[in-house]
Amino acid sequence: MVSAMGLELWNLYAQLTNSQVPETLTPVFWVERFAVTIHFVEGIIAAFYAPSRNKMPIQYGTYTFFVGTVGLLELFGKEDD
Structure with missing residues (x-):
């Protein structure tokens, strides 16, 4: 995601x-935007479902933005109690 944001900033600067x-x-720009x-x-x-799992919405939403599906899998994964 950092590289994608860098590409978009380069495009904006250009x-x-x-x-x-x-x-x-x-x-490359179309794939990056997708x-x-x-x-x-x-x-x-x-961020919407984080409170139901006792997580902070903004923090977990940001984390999931950067890691993608892995964050959702961790959020909805089976809880070990």
Whole structure:
């Protein structure tokens, strides 16, 4: 996710400075944007369900945004009591 955010910042900087990003990277940007969107949705889901698992919503949503499905699997995994 950090690399994806770096790519997006580079693209934004290029647009603001009227520079050009190589057109060969267009498919990379589409995949990156798809991944960021999916991770964002996963983070929202984790933040919504975190209180039911005695977790802090913002903290767990942010964690899940960065690690993706792994965070949701940990959140909804079987609790060892």
